[in-house]
Each structure stands twice: as structure tokens, then as C-alpha cells.
Amino acid sequence: MGLLILFIIAGLLLLICSVLAIVHAAISPARDGMGRALAHDLPTSPGDLGCTFESWTCRTRDGLDLPAWDVQGVTGGPTLLWLHDHGGSRLSDLRDLQDWLSWCGRVILVDLRGHGDAPGTCMLGARETGDVDRLLECIGNEEVILGGRGFGAVLALDASSRSTKSLPVWGIAPYQSVRARFDEEMRGRGIPGWPLRVLAMTVLRLTGRRPLEPCNDVQADRVRIADVDEPIPASPWWDASVSGDESSS
Template identity: 35%
Template sequence: MPQPFPQQRRLRLVALVLVLLGLGWAGSGAVVTWRLTRRARPVFPEPAPTLARGAIEAHRLVTADGLGVGAWLVRGEPGTPCVLMLHGNGGSRTSLRSLLELLAGQGHCVLALSLRTHGDSEGEVNDLGWSARQDVLAGIAFLEREVPDRPRIVFGTSLGAAAAIFASREVGSRVQGYVLESPYRDLRTAVSNRLESYLLPGLDRLAFHSMWLFGDALLPVPAEQLRPLDHVVGIPQEVPVLFLAGAKDRHARLFEVEDLAGRISSHARLEVFREGHHGTLRDSEPERYQRHLLEFVRSSVRR
């Protein structure tokens, strides 16, 4: 009959197990955080597609911090507004092609960017839109040089919307409007939302605290600074903002977008898509989505 472990040996074994579990918990958090803040896939080519209306020019912009950013430009008809298009996390300007075709088909000028760490653009650290504000500024400066004296609208979805918000104070009144689709309110809530969507109750909290430990070490700015809610007030009062949100969005929840719109309620409007999930607002109500977008862009000519 086997002899029981002496009490001291049993306590050492329990302590060893707890240490290993703690190291595994912390290590997994570090690995996941590192992975989520790095480029998701290698650089890949993004050749300019052929449009039914309007020619696409391929350009390479250089940001203030020295990164090369891929871009497509459709000059559109004289006098039409120019829309700077910014994609979501994990996308690129290629993923914006259908919207680009919609706007170009109406004769509008469009500049579509692949934000840093995405598509054929340079960069390795994805800090959820903070550094990509430099890409937004480069895009606006490019439009000012290439198509001056045209109204400029910034359209951003998810990550692109956050980058536009982070850039807004430096942009000032150089644009005549923003369309912001499903922006996250703050990084803490955004991470929590995603973990809650993918993990069982309880495990999401453990994973969150593990990842949050390493956020500041792996990001170029403190994680608590990544709060579009604090930066959206940088949009001047004379610049209108159209927020688009999905009632079923589990990544940028409706109350988050409502909070953002509420901070600038004097010049913001919120349109809610009742069946919209993250990244599917247009698919949920195509005609309504397109109507709001096109009407907002056209109205910039009259401002």
C-alpha cells in the first residue's frame, strides 16, 4: 500500500503547481498580447483594380515618422468632394474596394489607404490606431497637394475610425466632415469585449488581466492612453460627424458609440443599424447605409 506524501513534500508540490500555473497564465497573456499588437500577415501586393468609372492611380505616401503607406487615388469629377477611406483592423484598402467603387461611381474623389501594418504598407507594431493617426495626416496632406480646393471627408471603419479620431486635433478644420463606423470607445473596453465574445465567463476576466499586464510593455504608448473617447473632442465644432453603429455589434457596442457621439453632441449624428454586427452594417441595410453615406458626402459641398 503506497505511503502518503509527507506534509512538507505535499506543500512543495502544491506550491510548484501554483507557480507553473501562474507562469503559464502570465506567459500566455504575453504571447497573445504580443501577437495582437504585431502585424497580422506579411506585406502583400495590392495592385490597383480597374473601375467601371474613373481611373485608379497607385501612390506611395511617406508619413511624418518615415513609414511608407500604400494608397489608391481616384480623382473624380471637378468640384466633387474627396473622401479619405480608412479600413478596419486586419483589412487593407483592398477590403474597401466595393465602397470605393460606390463613391467613384458617383463621380467623387477617393483616396483609400492601407494603414501601417496592413496590406502593402510598412510597419510592425499595431497599436490600434494611435500611430496610424500619422497615416491619416499624410493622406490629408496628400489630398491638399493633389486636389486642392475640394471638400475633404474622412471615412473610417473600426480601427480606421479610431485612427481618424486620434488625428482629429492635429487635423483641425482641414476636413469638412467625418463618417465614423463602429469606433471603439477605449482600449480596455475593446479588449474586454473581444475576450467576452470568444471565451467562457470567468476565463475572459483571467485572460484580460493577463493581457493587460503586458500592454504597456508591448505598445509605444500607455494602454490607458488609447481612448478615442478622450480624443473625439478634438474634432472642431464646425465639423459635422456622422456615427454609424450596429445594435448587435459585440466589438464596438452601441453604448460605446453613443458615448462617443454624446461627447460632441452639438455637431454629431448617430445612425443605428438594428441588425448590424461589427463590419456588417452595410450588408444589414445596404440601401440605407449607402443613402446616409452619399448624402453626407454630398452635403460637404454646401458647407
């Protein structure tokens, strides 16, 4: 009987440690920073691509300063606010920067809270939605389009659905649901989904980090959900005069 009790205690401890590890990975993902870029011979700033840019920070409503790169594009083009995926950073999508700059007036790349060089921990959308609102305020009264990948695409769709303005969105592979995203991440790490996913999501909700579900209440004619391999558009995709095959990689 004593041995059985020890096995039960060990199992419970293993379960608790596994849940806490999942929660930690969700709110404190590995930082995608300059070290990784240098190790893989990737650009470490827009300047490495020959682009003219400025650096500034946007203060969130709870006092965090999110670092941003403001990259100069063509005269008269719209401003693109780009939001990276969970576990990414403003470095992650530099490979697409020059394609956007061919027709955008500005491209703003930002580190979301708990990512890259930004302070804090990831709130899984609970506060990032307000952070995106603050970024839009920092940009000012300009023609703005939103773009993002994965988690960033979900944030972009959410911001567009809540905005009183018409905000076009280019969303690359937004997750279909929080459950699907968790299951995908856990399968990739070889972790069983049940009951760990349920327990981890419960802990996240209890700590005020309710993951953001994708929003479908957006103007379909101004929103494009793209696959990961789809080329970056060569012009505004919501312009009826532009054919669907006019894009560049």
C-alpha cells in the same frame, strides 16, 4: 508541496503565454491580403472593379512607406481618405468603393502600419495618429473628408478633432472604449477578460503602444457615426439641403 509548486509555476507560465499571445495579436494582426481576397473570390484592387487608380506610398515620420490606392472619381468632388479597421487592409472596404466614387473626386485607400502590405507593427494609435497627419499632407490642399471603420473610424475622429480645418467624418462602428474593444475581441476568441486584459494593456503601455481612446470632441454637424449596415451616403451628409434618407447601398 512540490506538486503544488509545479502547478503554480505551470499556472504562471500559462498566464504569461496568454498575455503575450494577446499582445502579439494586437500589434501583429493576421494580414488581410491578396491571398484571402483570391480565396474568397473578392476584388484584389480597384482595377478589378473597373476603376481608374494610381498607386503611391506615403512615408511616415519614422520612415515607413504606407502603400495607398488613389482612385479617380467624379470631377469636382471632395477627396475621401478611408482608414480600415484593426486587422483589415485597403482591400477590406473595396465593396463600398463605387458608392463613394459616385460623388467623391478621389478615394484614397491606405494600408495602415502593420496591416496589409504596409511594413512595421500596429501601434494601436500611438503612431497612427501621426501617420494620418502625414497622409493628409500627402493629399495636399484639397477638400478632404475622412472615413473609417472600427479602429479606422477612431483615427478619423481623432484627426478631425485635432485639425485646424473642418474635416467631415463618416465613422462606421468606432469602438466605445479601448476596454470595450479588448473585451469584445477576447470574448470572440473565448478568452477570459480578467486579469488577461489588464495585464496585456499594461504590457502594451510599457512598450509605448498606449491604445487610442475614442475622441468625442468633434463638430457634431459634420460627423456621422454609422452602423455597420447603414448605407454609404449618396452625397455630402453635412449638407443641410440633403435629406437624411438620400443614400444608396
